[in-house]
Amino acid sequence: MKRDEILSRALGPAAPELTCEQCFEELDRYVELVVSGERADERVPGMHAHLDGCPACAEDFRSLRDLVARQED
Ligand SMILES: [Zn+2]
Numbered sequence: 001m002k003r004d005e006i007l008s009r010a011l012g013p014a015a016p017e018l019t020c021e022q023c024f025e026e027l028d029r030y031v032e033l034v035v036s037g038e039r040a041d042e043r044v045p046g047m048h049a050h051l052d053g054c055p056a057c058a059e060d061f062r063s064l065r066d067l068v069a070r071q072e073d
Contacts, residue, residue: 016045016046016049017046017049017050017053018044018046018047018049018050019050020050020054020056020057022046022050023047023050023051023054023057024057024060026044026047027057027060027061027064028064029043029044030043030044030047030061031061031064031065031068032068034065035065035068035069
């Protein structure tokens with residue numbers, strides 16, 4: 001069984017993982033939700049799973065989050 005199949009069985013259809021492209025498109029919105037304390041993982045399904053498995057996007061997320069968090073102060 002391929003890794004992707006194992007993952008999709010473990011997570012189920014309710015937790016699809018985004019691609020890097022989708023992640024990039026949703027990152028602004030996701031960061032806004034995280035910083036404002038909304039349920040970001042419910043509003044942008046698959047983002048958390050993607051950030052867990054993609055160091056490049058996780059780094060983008062951290063940079064943007066820190067930037068937005070600083071602006072909110
Ligand atoms: Zn990615």
